[in-house]
Amino acid sequence: MPWTATVRSASAGRAANAWVVGADVGATKIVAGLVDPRGRIRSRDRREVPPSRAPGAVTDRIAECIAACRASARSTPVVIGVGIAGQIDSVRGVVRYAPNLRWKNFALGPRLREASRLPVYLANDVRAIAVGEWHFGAGRGLRDLLCISVGTGVGGGVVVDGHLLEGATNSTGEIGHTMLVAGGRKCTCPHRGCLEAYVGGWAIEERARARARRSPASAKRLIREAGAVTRITPRALERAARAGDPFSRALVEEFASEFAAGVVGLVNAFNPRRVIVGGTVAEGFPEYLHRARVAVREGCQPAAALAQVVPSRLGPDAGILGAAWLARSSLAPRTALSQRG
Numbered sequence: 001m002p003w004t005a006t007v008r009s010a011s012a013g014r015a016a017n018a019w020v021v022g023a024d025v026g027a028t029k030i031v032a033g034l035v036d037p038r039g040r041i042r043s044r045d046r047r048e049v050p051p052s053r054a055p056g057a058v059t060d061r062i063a064e065c066i067a068a069c070r071a072s073a074r075s076t077p078v079v080i081g082v083g084i085a086g087q088i089d090s091v092r093g094v095v096r097y098a099p100n101l102r103w104k105n106f107a108l109g110p111r112l113r114e115a116s117r118l119p120v121y122l123a124n125d126v127r128a129i130a131v132g133e134w135h136f137g138a139g140r141g142l143r144d145l146l147c148i149s150v151g152t153g154v155g156g157g158v159v160v161d162g163h164l165l166e167g168a169t170n171s172t173g174e175i176g177h178t179m180l181v182a183g184g185r186k187c188t189c190p191h192r193g194c195l196e197a198y199v200g201g202w203a204i205e206e207r208a209r210a211r212a213r214r215s216p217a218s219a220k221r222l223i224r225e226a227g228a229v230t231r232i233t234p235r236a237l238e239r240a241a242r243a244g245d246p247f248s249r250a251l252v253e254e255f256a257s258e259f260a261a262g263v264v265g266l267v268n269a270f271n272p273r274r275v276i277v278g279g280t281v282a283e284g285f286p287e288y289l290h291r292a293r294v295a296v297r298e299g300c301q302p303a304a305a306l307a308q309v310v311p312s313r314l315g316p317d318a319g320i321l322g323a324a325w326l327a328r329s330s331l332a333p334r335t336a337l338s339q340r341g
Protein backbone atom coordinates (compact mmCIF):
# COMPACT_ATOMS: atom_id res chain seq x y z
CA MET A 1 0.00 0.00 0.00
CA PRO A 2 1.45 3.42 -0.87
CA TRP A 3 2.48 5.35 2.21
CA THR A 4 0.04 8.21 1.56
CA ALA A 5 -2.81 5.65 1.46
CA THR A 6 -1.75 4.42 4.89
CA VAL A 7 -1.84 7.98 6.12
CA ARG A 8 -5.25 8.49 4.56
CA SER A 9 -6.89 5.46 6.16
CA ALA A 10 -5.29 6.07 9.55
CA SER A 11 -6.16 9.73 9.72
CA ALA A 12 -9.47 10.15 7.88
CA GLY A 13 -11.97 11.86 10.10
CA ARG A 14 -9.39 13.98 11.86
CA ALA A 15 -8.90 16.07 8.72
CA ALA A 16 -11.55 18.69 9.38
CA ASN A 17 -10.05 19.78 12.70
CA ALA A 18 -6.45 19.25 11.74
CA TRP A 19 -3.68 21.75 12.22
CA VAL A 20 -1.31 21.42 9.30
CA VAL A 21 2.11 22.75 8.35
CA GLY A 22 2.28 24.15 4.83
CA ALA A 23 5.63 24.86 3.17
CA ASP A 24 6.60 26.38 -0.15
CA VAL A 25 10.04 25.47 -1.51
CA GLY A 26 11.30 27.54 -4.40
CA ALA A 27 14.71 27.62 -6.05
CA THR A 28 16.02 30.29 -3.65
CA LYS A 29 13.78 30.39 -0.58
CA ILE A 30 11.66 28.25 1.71
CA VAL A 31 8.61 29.61 3.55
CA ALA A 32 6.48 27.60 5.94
CA GLY A 33 3.55 28.23 8.24
CA LEU A 34 1.44 26.41 10.79
CA VAL A 35 -2.15 26.62 9.58
CA ASP A 36 -5.19 26.24 11.86
CA PRO A 37 -8.41 24.40 10.86
CA ARG A 38 -9.93 27.67 9.60
CA GLY A 39 -7.07 28.30 7.20
CA ARG A 40 -5.26 30.97 9.22
CA ILE A 41 -1.47 30.97 9.43
CA ARG A 42 -0.63 31.01 13.16
CA SER A 43 3.17 30.93 12.98
CA ARG A 44 5.61 31.16 10.12
CA ASP A 45 9.28 30.85 9.18
CA ARG A 46 11.42 31.67 6.17
CA ARG A 47 14.88 30.45 5.18
CA GLU A 48 17.19 30.61 2.19
CA VAL A 49 17.79 27.53 0.04
CA PRO A 50 21.47 26.53 0.50
CA PRO A 51 23.45 27.76 -2.54
CA SER A 52 24.54 24.19 -3.43
CA ARG A 53 20.84 23.22 -3.78
CA ALA A 54 21.99 19.70 -2.84
CA PRO A 55 18.95 17.55 -1.96
CA GLY A 56 20.22 16.57 1.51
CA ALA A 57 21.11 20.14 2.50
CA VAL A 58 17.80 21.51 1.22
CA THR A 59 15.89 18.76 3.06
CA ASP A 60 17.64 19.73 6.32
CA ARG A 61 16.74 23.39 5.73
CA ILE A 62 13.07 22.54 5.05
CA ALA A 63 13.00 20.43 8.23
CA GLU A 64 14.45 23.38 10.22
CA CYS A 65 11.84 25.69 8.77
CA ILE A 66 9.02 23.28 9.70
CA ALA A 67 10.45 22.72 13.19
CA ALA A 68 10.59 26.50 13.77
CA CYS A 69 6.89 26.82 12.88
CA ARG A 70 5.96 23.98 15.20
CA ALA A 71 8.07 25.33 18.07
CA SER A 72 6.43 28.74 18.04
CA ALA A 73 2.83 27.48 18.32
CA ARG A 74 1.13 25.29 20.90
CA SER A 75 -1.06 23.14 18.67
CA THR A 76 0.36 19.99 17.13
CA PRO A 77 -0.01 19.48 13.38
CA VAL A 78 -1.07 16.08 12.03
CA VAL A 79 0.40 16.35 8.54
CA ILE A 80 2.87 18.44 6.55
CA GLY A 81 2.20 19.70 3.03
CA VAL A 82 5.13 20.79 0.88
CA GLY A 83 4.86 22.55 -2.45
CA ILE A 84 8.09 22.30 -4.42
CA ALA A 85 9.15 23.58 -7.82
CA GLY A 86 9.16 20.43 -9.92
CA GLN A 87 7.26 17.40 -11.12
CA ILE A 88 6.05 15.40 -8.18
CA ASP A 89 5.00 11.82 -7.52
CA SER A 90 2.64 12.59 -4.63
CA VAL A 91 1.88 8.92 -3.96
CA ARG A 92 5.53 7.96 -3.34
CA GLY A 93 6.61 11.39 -2.07
CA VAL A 94 9.24 11.69 -4.77
CA VAL A 95 10.41 14.80 -6.61
CA ARG A 96 10.76 13.34 -10.09
CA TYR A 97 12.35 16.32 -11.76
CA ALA A 98 13.08 19.79 -10.46
CA PRO A 99 15.18 21.58 -13.10
CA ASN A 100 15.73 24.79 -11.12
CA LEU A 101 16.94 22.82 -8.08
CA ARG A 102 18.77 20.37 -10.39
CA TRP A 103 17.12 17.35 -8.71
CA LYS A 104 16.03 14.06 -10.25
CA ASN A 105 14.09 11.29 -8.49
CA PHE A 106 14.69 12.43 -4.94
CA ALA A 107 12.53 10.89 -2.20
CA LEU A 108 11.92 14.11 -0.29
CA GLY A 109 8.63 12.95 1.31
CA PRO A 110 10.02 9.92 3.19
CA ARG A 111 13.16 11.89 4.20
CA LEU A 112 11.09 14.74 5.65
CA ARG A 113 8.75 12.31 7.33
CA GLU A 114 11.73 10.74 9.08
CA ALA A 115 13.00 14.15 10.20
CA SER A 116 9.63 15.50 11.34
CA ARG A 117 7.90 12.27 12.49
CA LEU A 118 4.73 13.34 10.67
CA PRO A 119 3.17 12.28 7.37
CA VAL A 120 4.24 14.47 4.46
CA TYR A 121 2.29 15.30 1.32
CA LEU A 122 4.24 16.68 -1.66
CA ALA A 123 2.78 18.79 -4.45
CA ASN A 124 4.03 20.97 -7.25
CA ASP A 125 4.62 24.44 -5.80
CA VAL A 126 2.52 26.43 -8.25
CA ARG A 127 -0.31 23.94 -8.07
CA ALA A 128 -0.27 24.51 -4.30
CA ILE A 129 -0.25 28.28 -4.90
CA ALA A 130 -3.24 27.89 -7.22
CA VAL A 131 -5.12 25.93 -4.55
CA GLY A 132 -4.27 28.61 -1.97
CA GLU A 133 -5.59 31.39 -4.20
CA TRP A 134 -8.60 29.29 -5.18
CA HIS A 135 -9.77 28.60 -1.64
CA PHE A 136 -8.51 31.64 0.25
CA GLY A 137 -7.49 34.36 -2.20
CA ALA A 138 -8.14 35.87 -5.62
CA GLY A 139 -9.89 32.77 -6.99
CA ARG A 140 -12.39 32.23 -4.20
CA GLY A 141 -15.75 30.89 -5.34
CA LEU A 142 -14.69 30.36 -8.97
CA ARG A 143 -14.88 27.12 -10.92
CA ASP A 144 -12.44 28.03 -13.70
CA LEU A 145 -9.16 29.75 -13.10
CA LEU A 146 -5.58 29.80 -14.19
CA CYS A 147 -2.88 30.70 -11.72
CA ILE A 148 0.51 31.72 -13.11
CA SER A 149 3.57 32.21 -10.97
CA VAL A 150 6.67 33.89 -12.34
CA GLY A 151 9.65 33.49 -10.04
CA THR A 152 12.94 31.84 -10.92
CA GLY A 153 10.83 29.63 -13.17
CA VAL A 154 7.33 29.92 -14.59
CA GLY A 155 4.60 27.54 -13.42
CA GLY A 156 0.87 27.24 -13.36
CA GLY A 157 -2.11 25.65 -11.71
CA VAL A 158 -5.31 25.07 -13.64
CA VAL A 159 -8.83 24.70 -12.21
CA VAL A 160 -11.46 23.65 -14.77
CA ASP A 161 -15.13 23.02 -13.93
CA GLY A 162 -14.32 23.10 -10.21
CA HIS A 163 -11.50 20.55 -10.42
CA LEU A 164 -7.79 21.06 -10.03
CA LEU A 165 -6.24 19.42 -13.10
CA GLU A 166 -3.55 16.85 -12.38
CA GLY A 167 -2.96 15.02 -15.67
CA ALA A 168 -1.94 11.49 -16.59
CA THR A 169 1.33 11.68 -14.68
CA ASN A 170 0.53 14.50 -12.26
CA SER A 171 2.26 17.26 -14.22
CA THR A 172 -0.53 19.48 -15.56
CA GLY A 173 0.37 23.13 -15.27
CA GLU A 174 3.94 23.16 -16.58
CA ILE A 175 3.05 26.25 -18.54
CA GLY A 176 6.59 27.62 -18.32
CA HIS A 177 7.50 24.91 -20.79
CA THR A 178 4.93 25.75 -23.42
CA MET A 179 6.66 27.05 -26.52
CA LEU A 180 7.00 30.75 -27.21
CA VAL A 181 9.63 30.66 -29.99
CA ALA A 182 10.22 27.60 -32.18
CA GLY A 183 13.89 26.64 -31.96
CA GLY A 184 14.49 29.53 -29.57
CA ARG A 185 16.53 29.94 -26.41
CA LYS A 186 17.75 26.83 -24.62
CA CYS A 187 15.63 25.98 -21.59
CA THR A 188 16.45 24.09 -18.37
CA CYS A 189 14.14 21.34 -19.67
CA PRO A 190 15.11 19.28 -22.74
CA HIS A 191 13.26 21.70 -25.05
CA ARG A 192 14.11 25.07 -26.62
CA GLY A 193 12.10 28.27 -26.91
CA CYS A 194 9.96 27.73 -23.79
CA LEU A 195 8.07 30.66 -22.23
CA GLU A 196 10.19 30.29 -19.10
CA ALA A 197 13.40 30.59 -21.13
CA TYR A 198 12.30 34.14 -22.04
CA VAL A 199 10.43 35.55 -19.07
CA GLY A 200 11.36 33.50 -15.98
CA GLY A 201 13.76 34.97 -13.40
CA TRP A 202 16.78 32.94 -14.49
CA ALA A 203 16.15 33.82 -18.14
CA ILE A 204 15.70 37.56 -17.70
CA GLU A 205 18.88 37.61 -15.64
CA GLU A 206 20.81 35.93 -18.47
CA ARG A 207 19.22 38.12 -21.12
CA ALA A 208 19.75 41.39 -19.27
CA ARG A 209 23.42 40.52 -18.70
CA ALA A 210 23.88 39.62 -22.38
CA ARG A 211 22.27 42.88 -23.53
CA ALA A 212 24.35 44.91 -21.10
CA ARG A 213 27.51 43.22 -22.34
CA ARG A 214 26.53 44.04 -25.92
CA SER A 215 25.65 47.69 -25.22
CA PRO A 216 27.61 48.75 -22.14
CA ALA A 217 27.16 52.45 -22.83
CA SER A 218 23.35 52.25 -22.94
CA ALA A 219 23.33 49.87 -19.97
CA LYS A 220 25.55 52.13 -17.84
CA ARG A 221 22.88 52.88 -15.26
CA LEU A 222 21.79 49.27 -14.91
CA ILE A 223 25.40 48.10 -14.55
CA ARG A 224 25.99 50.77 -11.90
CA GLU A 225 22.83 49.70 -10.06
CA ALA A 226 23.95 46.04 -10.05
CA GLY A 227 27.63 46.71 -9.35
CA ALA A 228 28.86 44.76 -12.42
CA VAL A 229 27.40 43.10 -15.51
CA THR A 230 27.82 39.69 -13.87
CA ARG A 231 25.79 40.88 -10.88
CA ILE A 232 22.71 42.01 -12.82
CA THR A 233 19.67 40.30 -11.31
CA PRO A 234 15.92 40.76 -11.79
CA ARG A 235 15.96 42.88 -8.62
CA ALA A 236 18.65 45.19 -10.00
CA LEU A 237 16.73 45.47 -13.26
CA GLU A 238 13.60 46.31 -11.29
CA ARG A 239 15.38 49.06 -9.32
CA ALA A 240 16.92 50.61 -12.45
CA ALA A 241 13.61 50.49 -14.34
CA ARG A 242 11.75 52.08 -11.41
CA ALA A 243 14.39 54.81 -11.31
CA GLY A 244 13.53 55.63 -14.94
CA ASP A 245 16.51 54.11 -16.76
CA PRO A 246 15.34 53.86 -20.42
CA PHE A 247 17.50 50.78 -21.19
CA SER A 248 16.05 48.85 -18.24
CA ARG A 249 12.52 50.02 -18.92
CA ALA A 250 12.74 48.84 -22.52
CA LEU A 251 13.95 45.41 -21.40
CA VAL A 252 11.11 45.08 -18.89
CA GLU A 253 8.53 46.06 -21.52
CA GLU A 254 9.99 43.51 -23.91
CA PHE A 255 9.89 40.70 -21.32
CA ALA A 256 6.37 41.70 -20.29
CA SER A 257 5.17 41.57 -23.92
CA GLU A 258 6.59 38.09 -24.31
CA PHE A 259 4.90 36.98 -21.10
CA ALA A 260 1.61 38.45 -22.33
CA ALA A 261 1.91 36.56 -25.62
CA GLY A 262 2.29 33.32 -23.67
CA VAL A 263 -0.73 34.13 -21.50
CA VAL A 264 -2.96 34.66 -24.57
CA GLY A 265 -2.28 31.08 -25.71
CA LEU A 266 -2.99 29.68 -22.26
CA VAL A 267 -6.25 31.61 -21.89
CA ASN A 268 -7.39 30.39 -25.30
CA ALA A 269 -6.52 26.82 -24.29
CA PHE A 270 -8.13 26.73 -20.81
CA ASN A 271 -10.87 29.39 -20.93
CA PRO A 272 -10.49 30.56 -17.30
CA ARG A 273 -12.85 33.06 -15.66
CA ARG A 274 -9.85 34.64 -14.00
CA VAL A 275 -6.07 34.57 -14.47
CA ILE A 276 -4.15 35.14 -11.24
CA VAL A 277 -0.59 36.38 -11.75
CA GLY A 278 1.91 36.16 -8.90
CA GLY A 279 5.48 35.22 -8.00
CA THR A 280 8.47 37.38 -7.12
CA VAL A 281 9.31 38.42 -10.69
CA ALA A 282 5.72 39.28 -11.63
CA GLU A 283 5.35 41.24 -8.38
CA GLY A 284 8.54 43.16 -9.14
CA PHE A 285 7.43 43.95 -12.68
CA PRO A 286 3.77 45.04 -12.71
CA GLU A 287 4.19 45.43 -16.48
CA TYR A 288 3.78 41.63 -16.69
CA LEU A 289 0.24 41.92 -15.34
CA HIS A 290 -0.66 45.06 -17.29
CA ARG A 291 0.57 43.72 -20.62
CA ALA A 292 -1.18 40.39 -20.04
CA ARG A 293 -4.45 42.15 -19.23
CA VAL A 294 -4.39 44.11 -22.49
CA ALA A 295 -3.20 41.14 -24.53
CA VAL A 296 -5.98 38.88 -23.26
CA ARG A 297 -8.61 41.52 -23.97
CA GLU A 298 -7.30 42.29 -27.46
CA GLY A 299 -5.67 39.03 -28.53
CA CYS A 300 -7.79 36.15 -27.25
CA GLN A 301 -10.73 34.62 -29.06
CA PRO A 302 -13.89 36.55 -28.16
CA ALA A 303 -15.28 34.16 -25.51
CA ALA A 304 -11.91 33.56 -23.85
CA ALA A 305 -11.11 37.29 -23.89
CA LEU A 306 -13.62 37.83 -21.07
CA ALA A 307 -11.08 36.41 -18.60
CA GLN A 308 -10.05 38.88 -15.91
CA VAL A 309 -6.30 39.17 -15.27
CA VAL A 310 -5.65 39.97 -11.61
CA PRO A 311 -2.71 39.97 -9.20
CA SER A 312 -2.24 37.33 -6.52
CA ARG A 313 -4.06 38.31 -3.33
CA LEU A 314 -2.06 36.16 -0.93
CA GLY A 315 1.53 36.61 -2.13
CA PRO A 316 3.87 34.13 -0.41
CA ASP A 317 1.05 32.89 1.84
CA ALA A 318 -0.70 31.26 -1.15
CA GLY A 319 1.86 28.44 -1.32
CA ILE A 320 1.70 27.81 2.43
CA LEU A 321 -2.11 27.74 2.53
CA GLY A 322 -2.41 25.66 -0.63
CA ALA A 323 0.15 23.05 0.48
CA ALA A 324 -1.62 22.85 3.85
CA TRP A 325 -5.00 22.47 2.15
CA LEU A 326 -3.74 19.71 -0.16
CA ALA A 327 -2.11 17.89 2.76
CA ARG A 328 -5.31 18.12 4.80
CA SER A 329 -7.29 16.82 1.79
CA SER A 330 -4.89 13.88 1.50
CA LEU A 331 -6.25 12.71 4.87
CA ALA A 332 -9.83 12.80 3.60
CA PRO A 333 -11.63 11.22 0.62
CA ARG A 334 -10.39 12.26 -2.79
CA THR A 335 -13.54 14.27 -3.62
CA ALA A 336 -12.26 17.01 -1.29
CA LEU A 337 -10.09 18.21 -4.19
CA SER A 338 -13.07 19.73 -5.96
CA GLN A 339 -15.18 22.70 -5.00
CA ARG A 340 -18.64 23.89 -5.90
CA GLY A 341 -18.59 27.41 -7.30
Ligand SMILES: [Zn+2]
Nearest residue numbers: 177187189194
Ligand atom coordinates in the same frame (compact mmCIF):
# COMPACT_ATOMS: atom_id res chain seq x y z
ZN1 LIG B 1 11.41 24.34 -20.94
